[in-house]
Amino acid sequence: MVKDKAKVVLGIYTALLLAFFLAPLAMVVILSFKAGASMSFPIERFSLDWYFAPPGKLGTGGFRTGIFYDPYVIEAVKNSLTVGIITGILAFAIGLPTALAFRYRFVGRDILFYIILTGFLLPGVIMGLGAVLFYKMIGVKEFSLWTVIPIHLIYTLPFSFILVLARFDPMLVEYEKAARALGASGWEVFKKITFPLIKTEALAFFIFSFTLSLGELLRTSYVIAGTGTIPTYIYNQMSVVAPTPKWYAMGTITTAISFGVLLVGALLLTRGARRAF
Amino acid sequence: MPSTIEKLVTKYGKYLMITPTVIVYTLFLIIPTATLVLLSFNTGERYVFDLSKATFANYVKVLSSPTFYKIMFDTFGMALLTAFITFLLVYPAAYYLAFKIENVRLQGVILFLLLAMYWVDWNVRSIAWLPILGEQGIVNQLLMSLGIIQQPLKILFSRLALLIIWVQTNLLFMLFPTYLALSRINPDLIHTAKALGASPWRAFWHITFRLSLSGVTVGLVFVFVSTLGDYATPSLWAGGLQTLGLTVHHYASFFRWPLAATYATVMLVISLILLSLILRISNIKRIFYE
Amino acid sequence: MKDLAYLVKNKYGRTAIFSVGKSSAHYLWGLIDLVAALKVEKLVKWYRSGKEKVLALNGISFEVEKGDFFVMMGPSGCGKSTTLKCIAGILDWDSGDIYIMGRSVKDVPPHKRDIALMPETYALFPHMTVYDNIAFGLRMRGKDEDYIREKVKWSLKLVGMPGFEKRWPNELSGGQRQRVALARALVVDPAILLLDEPLSHVDYRLQRKLLEEFKIIHREVGNTWILTTHIQEQGLSMADTLMIMNTGVIEQIGKPHEIYERPATVFAARFVGEINLVDGIVEEQHGEDCIVKTNIGVFRGKYYGDRELVGEKVAYGFRPEHVALGVNEEYNGNTVKAKLFNYYYFGSYVEFMFDRDGIRLKATSTPTTKYKLGDEVTLGWPPEKGIVLDKPSVIPGLNIEEVIYGK
Numbered sequence: 010m011v012k013d014k015a016k017v018v019l020g021i022y023t024a025l026l027l028a029f030f031l032a033p034l035a036m037v038v039i040l041s042f043k044a045g046a047s048m049s050f051p052i053e054r055f056s057l058d059w060y061f062a063p064p065g066k067l068g069t070g071g072f073r074t075g076i077f078y079d080p081y082v083i084e085a086v087k088n089s090l091t092v093g094i095i096t097g098i099l100a101f102a103i104g105l106p107t108a109l110a111f112r113y114r115f116v117g118r119d120i121l122f123y124i125i126l127t128g129f130l131l132p133g134v135i136m137g138l139g140a141v142l143f144y145k146m147i148g149v150k151e152f153s154l155w156t157v158i159p160i161h162l163i164y165t166l167p168f169s170f171i172l173v174l175a176r177f178d179p180m181l182v183e184y185e186k187a188a189r190a191l192g193a194s195g196w197e198v199f200k201k202i203t204f205p206l207i208k209t210e211a212l213a214f215f216i217f218s219f220t221l222s223l224g225e226l227l228r229t230s231y232v233i234a235g236t237g238t239i240p241t242y243i244y245n246q247m248s249v250v251a252p253t254p255k256w257y258a259m260g261t262i263t264t265a266i267s268f269g270v271l272l273v274g275a276l277l278l279t280r281g282a283r284r285a286f
Numbered sequence: 287m288p289s290t291i292e293k294l295v296t297k298y299g300k301y302l303m304i305t306p307t308v309i310v311y312t313l314f315l316i317i318p319t320a321t322l323v324l325l326s327f328n329t330g331e332r333y334v335f336d337l338s339k340a341t342f343a344n345y346v347k348v349l350s351s352p353t354f355y356k357i358m359f360d361t362f363g364m365a366l367l368t369a370f371i372t373f374l375l376v377y378p379a380a381y382y383l384a385f386k387i388e389n390v391r392l393q394g395v396i397l398f399l400l401l402a403m404y405w406v407d408w409n410v411r412s413i414a415w416l417p418i419l420g421e422q423g424i425v426n427q428l429l430m431s432l433g434i435i436q437q438p439l440k441i442l443f444s445r446l447a448l449l450i451i452w453v454q455t456n457l458l459f460m461l462f463p464t465y466l467a468l469s470r471i472n473p474d475l476i477h478t479a480k481a482l483g484a485s486p487w488r489a490f491w492h493i494t495f496r497l498s499l500s501g502v503t504v505g506l507v508f509v510f511v512s513t514l515g516d517y518a519t520p521s522l523w524a525g526g527l528q529t530l531g532l533t534v535h536h537y538a539s540f541f542r543w544p545l546a547a548t549y550a551t552v553m554l555v556i557s558l559i560l561l562s563l564i565l566r567i568s569n570i571k572r573i574f575y576e
Numbered sequence: 577m578k579d580l581a582y583l584v585k586n587k588y589g590r591t592a593i594f595s596v597g598k599s600s601a602h603y604l605w606g607l608i609d610l611v612a613a614l615k616v617e618k619l620v621k622w623y624r625s626g627k628e629k630v631l632a633l634n635g636i637s638f639e640v641e642k643g644d645f646f647v648m649m650g651p652s653g654c655g656k657s658t659t660l661k662c663i664a665g666i667l668d669w670d671s672g673d674i675y676i677m678g679r680s681v682k683d684v685p686p687h688k689r690d691i692a693l694m695p696e697t698y699a700l701f702p703h704m705t706v707y708d709n710i711a712f713g714l715r716m717r718g719k720d721e722d723y724i725r726e727k728v729k730w731s732l733k734l735v736g737m738p739g740f741e742k743r744w745p746n747e748l749s750g751g752q753r754q755r756v757a758l759a760r761a762l763v764v765d766p767a768i769l770l771l772d773e774p775l776s777h778v779d780y781r782l783q784r785k786l787l788e789e790f791k792i793i794h795r796e797v798g799n800t801w802i803l804t805t806h807i808q809e810q811g812l813s814m815a816d817t818l819m820i821m822n823t824g825v826i827e828q829i830g831k832p833h834e835i836y837e838r839p840a841t842v843f844a845a846r847f848v849g850e851i852n853l854v855d856g857i858v859e860e861q862h863g864e865d866c867i868v869k870t871n872i873g874v875f876r877g878k879y880y881g882d883r884e885l886v887g888e889k890v891a892y893g894f895r896p897e898h899v900a901l902g903v904n905e906e907y908n909g910n911t912v913k914a915k916l917f918n919y920y921y922f923g924s925y926v927e928f929m930f931d932r933d934g935i936r937l938k939a940t941s942t943p944t945t946k947y948k949l950g951d952e953v954t955l956g957w958p959p960e961k962g963i964v965l966d967k968p969s970v971i972p973g974l975n976i977e978e979v980i981y982g983k
Contacts (some may be wrong), residue, residue, distance in 0.1 A: 015486075019382035026379045030400070035412030041415055043501055106303035115300050122313050123565065130508070130561055131319075134531045137548050138538055141319030142325055145333045145554060159314040166307070186288055195299075202547070231538070247413070256413050257499055275398050285295020379616050474699040477666040480686040481693030482764060483716035489687075492712075 034264065041257035048255055059258035076258045083203035084235075085242035086262070092238060093222040096161040100218035105211055107201070108173045112182055129167035133227025136160065141231045152234040160228050172217060173210045181206060209277055216274035217276045221265045239263050305320065323554065326547040333543045343549040353528075361514065361530040364445065368452045369460075369509040373502060376460040381494075384468035397465070400458055412451050412519055419447055443525035451523055452513055459512055460505040467501020468494070502562045511557050611678040613768055613800040614640040614663065619672035621658055622698025632658045635672060640768075640802060640817070648694035648804045649811035649847070650821035655695070656804040657772055657819075663802065664693045664770050675766050684785060685974050687716065692761035696773040698743040698753045705878050706756050707741035711766035731759035734793055750781050758790075769805040775810055779916045787814055798884075808848055825970050838880045842891050842979050843969040851963075852937045853980045858885040858964065863899050864910065866964045868892045875910040879941075891965040891976050894957045896927065897940035902946065902958035911956045912937070916947050932956065 014130045044056035061075040107125075111118065128136075140160050146175040149156060181203065204211075226240040236242055243259055297561040324335040329343050348354050387393050409487040418424050426438040439448055471494060479489040521529055528536075530553050537546035617860040623714055633655045640646045646657040661667040663674055672839040674681050681689050692713060695891035700874060701709050707728055714724045732738050735755040754774065761769055774790075775783045791814060794801050811818050811878030812832045818844070820827040820835065828835050839845035842853065856870030866879045868890060875892055881887060893911070903911060914937055921943065929955065930937040939955055947953055968979035 013386075015383075017388055020377055023379040023382045026375060027396075027400070029422065030454060033418065033454065036417050037414045079422065089352075103306040107307040110300035110303040113300050115304075121304065121308065121311075124315065124567075125307070127561070128315050130511060130557075131315075132511060132531065132553060132557055134517055134534045135319065135322065135554050136315070136547055137559070138534060138550050139322040140314065140545075141538070142321045142333055142543060143318035144316070144323055148337075159310065162310060163315050205397045227515065243413075244522075247522055252416065254415070260413060271398075271401070275434045359744050472697070472699065475701060477661075477664075477686075478693055478695050478699040479666045479690060479701075479712070480758065481666060481695075481770070482713035483687045483692075484712070485687050485716075488716060493701060545667070575593050 016204065036147075037257045038264070040254055041261045043254050043257075059253070059255045076255060076262065079255075081236050081242065082239075082259060085112065085237060085239045088154060089223055089240075092157050092161060093219045094163055095158055096222040097215040097219035099158070099170055099213040100160050100166045102203045103162075103213055104170050104214050104218075105173070105207070106179070107171055108210075109207075111174060112177065121158040125167045125170055128163040129165075133164075136163070137228040137231030140228065152232055154233075156232045157229055157238070161222040161225060161230055162218075164228060165221040165227060168221060169214040169217040173214055174209055176213075178206060212277055213274060217272055222262060222272055223267055232254075313365060313503045319554065322547050323478075325544050326551045331541050333484045333541075336507045344544055348545070348552070355531055357528050357530055359536040360527060364448060364452070364527075364529065365513040368456060368513050369397050369448060369506045371449070372453050372460040372509050373454050374459060374505060376464055376505070377502070380461055380464040380469060382466055382574040384465055384471075385473075389571060393469075397462075400461065411455055415447065415451055415454075415523075416442070419450070434528055439521060442531050445524065445527055447533060448527060449521055451519055452516075455519070459508040463501040463504035463508065465501075467498045467504075471497050480493075500567050503567055507560045511560055514553055577595075582958065584605050590835065607669065612639040612675075613642040613644070613677060614646075615675040615678075616663075616804065617673045617675070619662065619669055619674065621655075621657065621662065621669040623666070623684045630707070631824055631861055633662075633669070635828050636794070636821075638819060638829055639671075640800060640824060642800055643798055644800055645814060645816040646800070646802045646819065647815035647817070648802065648809045648819045648821060649806065649808070649815075650827075651847075653807055653823065653893055654821040655824045656806075656821050660770050660772050660802065661806050662802075663830065664691055666687050666693075666853060666923055669863055678870070679792060690767040692764045692769055693772060694757045694767040694769070694771045696776065698757040700748075700753055700756055700760075703744050704745075705741065706737075706743045706745070707755060709745070709805075710760045710763050713760060717764070722967070727787075728759075731763040734762065734796070735759045736789065738860070748794045755789075762793070766799060768800045769801060773800065773806070774802055776805060776807065783810070790814065811845075812848060818848075822969060822971065827970050839963065839965065840881070840966040841969050842965050842976070843966060845893055846933075850894065850896050850938060852899075853891050853893045854935055855977050856890060856892045858888050858890055861886050865959070868962075868964060872935055873912045875912075875962055876959035877964045878911075878960055879964040879966070881966055883966060885964070885966055888966060889976055891968070891980050893963045896938040898938040898957045899937075899941075899963040900956045901928070901939060901941055901944070901953055903954050907954075907956045909956050910962060911954055913952055913954050916951050918949070918952055919947075 041059055042055050042057065043059075044054040055076075059075055061077055104271055107121075110121070139162075140156075144152070144156055184202050184206070185198050188202045189195075193201070223238075224240060225238075228243055230241045230244065233241055237245065239259065239265075243256060247256065303471065321335065324546075325333070326344055327340045327342065328336055330341070350367065383393055383396060387396075416423065419550065420426070421438040421440065421442070423442075425441065426435075429435050430438065475497070476489050476491055479493045480486065514529075514532045517529070517531040520529045520532045521535070530549060532545050534549045534553065587651055590821075616639070617637050619633050620631075620635050621636070623630045624954050636655070636659065637909050648659060653728070658667060662669050663676070665681065665684070676689055676691065686693075704712070709763050710728045710731055711724045713799070714727060714781050719727075726798075728741065729738070732740055735758055737752060737755055737759070740748075740752070740756070741798065745756070758771075758774070761771075773849045773937065778786060789808060790803075803814065813830050817829065817834055820828045820833045828840045832848070835844055836848050839848065845851050846853075854870045854872060856868040856875075858866050859868040859874070861870050861879065864878045864880065866877055866885065868877060870892055875894075877892055882911065900907075903909075912932055914932035917930060917931045918929040920929075921926040924942075925940050926943050928939045928941065928947070930939065937955065967976040968976050
């Protein structure tokens with residue numbers, strides 16, 4: 010009998026790798042509760058200041074406010090959520106029909122697939138720069154959330170798209186045909202057969218697009234103005250201002266939002282999951 | 287029975303369904319990219335392409351400047367190094383997940399956890415290194431308390447820091463394709479190899495590893511392309527290192543759009559070549575819709 | 577002579593280290609040609625998943641002679657593939673032992689056992705050419721390239737595919753892949769060649785052809801082959817020795833015709849061929865001859881076991897091919913009247929389905945137009961072709977009637 014030594018060794022290694030991967034994040038979360046302005050361990054005192062301190066409590070600089078009181082942070086959060094939600098809805102609205110169409114053959118199916126994939130795989134800098142030039146060329150004078158949303162759409166749709174494609178029940182087309190042969194009209198087929206079976210996929214579309222949009226930085230910073238989304242705001246702050254644990258607090262909040270939404274999504278999706286991922 | 291209208295709709299319906307996506311992608315991906323490439327053939331600070339002033343001047347300037355080659359060398363070097371190190375680190379873990387955990391559900395859970403961590407904000411992942419690699423960070427504190435060094439090391443704003451941060455950021459880009467490739471391998475192949483005389487290690491090397499290479503290549507390319515385009519991380523943490531992405535960003539922020547476009551086009555060409563490579567190798571579309 | 581070669585090979589060609597004493601004695605023993613190629617001893621295997629466990633092998637024991645074409649046959653889930661995989665070393669077992677060429681392989685990994693496997697799915701390495709696939713085992717054993725080239729050529733010729741060296745697995749048809757898989761296993765010259773359901777996924781015509789080829793190759797190469805199948809015809813036609821399995825136990829081992837003509841249990845009788853069965857009670861028993869009283873008549877038959885059966889409930893069986901149709905009063909054998917309710921024409925023979933008091937009886941005969949549906953026909957069969965079976969199965973606790981008429 011050959012014992013599986015490899016399993017144990019590899020298991021330990023994987024756990025260590027996971028720790029390497031997650032440790033920084035854990036530290037961000039922990040350190041966000043640290044009192045004082047230094048960014049490192051040790052933590053002398055725990056405090057919720059970076060979240061909740063009203064202006065003035067921690068010092069005079071505007072960046073020394075707890076994030077829930079900082080008007081800029083609040084605005085950034087609002088922007089991120091707005092962009093995220095709209096992107097999610099749009100991604101779902103145009104992406105799901107496309108995924109459904111992909112089950113059939115049509116002219117240009119392969120090309121479209123590659124183009125969609127490129128939206129996600131193309132380096133952010135290229136897309137950001139291209140977007141700026143494009144907007145300027147068509148005469149857009151000022152940037153706003155609406156200039157951001159299409160870019161996020163391009164970037165987030167592909168991921169949801171392939172995920173949903175992979176999860177489609179291959180029998181779906183057969184069910185539809187059977188319903189047709191039994192006399193149902195096109196709309197009825199969709200309402201009664203297709204939609205119930207793809208409900209979770211539809212939700213997945215929204216969730217993944219939403220969370221991807223929340224974390225996007227490289228493309229966004231080209232086409233935004235003002236406070237921006239959470240990632241752009243943090244990036245701008247980081248380039249300019251001395252670091253404080255406030256950044257950790259902001260990071261923790263974004264993590265919490267993304268993770269929470271994803272958890273909900275995953276729970277919904279694993280009901281009836283046939284394989285991992 | 288479907289009416290004529292319905293028949294028409296079903297036949298052309300799918301084109302209808304893809305139209306919005308096609309429009310969006312043409313408008314916001316294809317055209318912007320084309321605009322970018324076109325603009326690289328102008329000079330100065332213009333941001334709209336002028337055909338009459340089209341010239342190769344920028345390309346000449348860029349391709350003949352030694353700085354360009356230094357930048358490319360640095361960028362490629364870091365990208366390759368990142369890709370390779372990520373591969374080494376990730377492979378054993380991907381193998382463990384694919385082969386050693388029998389419960390498929392558990393595999394999914396772990397992958398999901400990793401995925402969730404990826405979704406976290408770009409910056410968060412990098413600032414997380416401050417308390418570790420910073421001057422007052424854990425590493426320095428540890429080394430100093432052990433007496434190995436007197437002064438804190440300036441790890442953070444250097445290539446090393448960039449490498450570490452990039453590796454951590456891109457772990458997942460590497461893990462998923464590798465894991466997928468490994469999990470697709472038919473275990474019968476490995477059993478048969480053993481039953482034909484291969485020791486476990488040789489069975490792994492000749493069969494498992496060789497068969498996983500397609501996934502590994504995909505992962506390598508993903509990591510490579512992702513590091514090419516990342517300007518945020520190097521700008522914050524790499525000290526003075528100039529990467530290609532950073533250069534594009536640099537010129538753009540000074541409104542030297544055509545020059546930025548030139549560098550961007552170079553990056554574009556490289557990225558497209560690499561991406562088409564993996565599309566051919568891994569036959570992605572077969573996995574997803576055929 | 578093969579044993580001498582084996583011993584010499586071991587002494588000079590292998591890097592394995594044998595312990596002094598028991599193993600060496602076994603090898604010397606092997607020289608005298610008394611040791612079996614394979615010995616399975618009280619093998620027990622459980623399949624565990626979570627909290628549940630299923631018994632796959634219930635302490636089975638059997639031996640396989642050197643040079644034998646040994647077929648393990650049984651329905652799905654009977655344990656034949658499990659046994660094969662334990663022999664190959666890709667499955668561990670819970671208790672008992674397996675000896676290959678007299679040597680226990682309990683702690684020996686598969687690549688150190690003198691075996692080669694041809695799996696059910698052929699498992700050709702997709703990233704290697706036919707040549708590299710076949711060369712694989714030889715390369716693992718460190719043979720030099722000239723030797724390998726010769727051997728690959730030999731093996732491809734043997735399986736009827738000369739010149740296929742440079743092809744890729746995905747270019748081959750199913751039958752071709754199978755042959756390459758066979759060549760790959762043969763070329764290694766193993767003491768025991770293991771084949772897992774080699775003909776189960778091949779269409780009927782090809783099955784016959786491959787079957788014949790297997791036998792020819794086996795005779796030429798001369799090592800021991802162990803093969804599993806669930807298709808009854810294959811077991812009967814291919815095996816030198818046949819082993820019938822049923823949910824983790826061995827129903828019967830023997831030569832095919834022994835099992836067919838003298839099955840030990842109802843299960844074995846059914847598995848190797850068609851048989852008409854009816855339950856009854858033994859009225860008289862004289863040596864092998866018995867008289868059994870059933871609901872449809874009193875019949876004479878043979879009993880090949882060693883128990884006293886008078887007064888016992890038994891199954892009485894007779895095979896369709898021994899039934900004569902329309903016998904008259906002078907017929908000196910068992911008879912029963914029954915009504916024809918269906919028939920199936922197969923070209924060279926016809927299957928007639930009769931009914932007597934709710935009991936279905938099948939008879940096969942050369943085509944005849946003498947009978948129409950609904951006719952009452954007298955069927956007859958010789959007394960020595962009637963079989964008396966006292967055991968429904970090796971598995972204890974089964975009810976004869978349930979086994980005959982189905983649960």
